[in-house]
Amino acid sequence: MVGEMCWCAYDSPLGRMVAVSRGGCLAGLYFDDQRDLPALAASAEMPANGLLGEVGEQLTDYFGGRRRRFELPLLAAPTAFQQRVREALLQVGAGDTCSYAALAAAIGQPRAARAVARALAANPLVVVVPCHRVVTSAGGLGGFSAGLPRKRALLVLEGGGAVQ
Numbered sequence: 333m334v335g336e337m338c339w340c341a342y343d344s345p346l347g348r349m350v351a352v353s354r355g356g357c358l359a360g361l362y363f364d365d366q367r368d369l370p371a372l373a374a375s376a377e378m379p380a381n382g383l384l385g386e387v388g389e390q391l392t393d394y395f396g397g398r399r400r401r402f403e404l405p406l407l408a409a410p411t412a413f414q415q416r417v418r419e420a421l422l423q424v425g426a427g428d429t430c431s432y433a434a435l436a437a438a439i440g441q442p443r444a445a446r447a448v449a450r451a452l453a454a455n456p457l458v459v460v461v462p463c464h465r466v467v468t469s470a471g472g473l474g475g476f477s478a479g480l481p482r483k484r485a486l487l488v489l490e491g492g493g494a495v496q
Contacts (some may be wrong), residue, residue, distance in 0.1 A: 400426035427491040
């Protein structure tokens with residue numbers, strides 16, 4: 333059983349965020365204007381305590397420059413491929429970037445850069461699973477479900493500097 337879905341909203345310097353928990357794990361973290369934000373009307377917004385409170389505390393520390401890595405229980409990715417991409421991505425440190433091609437090579441599928449990009453586009457854990465750290469091989473920003481201005485701002489926040 334996956335468990336009941338609960339959610340809580342947080343204000344961040346880059347906009348309101350919504351954290352979704354399911355079965356004691358973080359199932360989603362979105363900016364509230366993202367196109368892939370799930371419909372939450374059927375589930376209850378919870379007070380910021382327990383796991384959702386910890387998410388808020390870690391986000392506050394991250395945006396305040398006091399946290400570079402999140403330590404939260406994450407709901408498994410829906411496919412084995414997406415899970416491998418996630419695990420490789422979690423090895424990219426704050427302030428660093430990698431390309432879609434490099435991430436594909438890191439999971440042992442060097443010709444799967446486009447599949448990696450699709451997996452990252454479906455990432456429901458923005459910021460926590462740092463898909464904003466993935467750029468094009470030419471050094472451009474690539475894509476980001478929460479918008480390129482936020483991707484650029486997250487990279488600058490982490491000390492990675494500006495990207496094209």
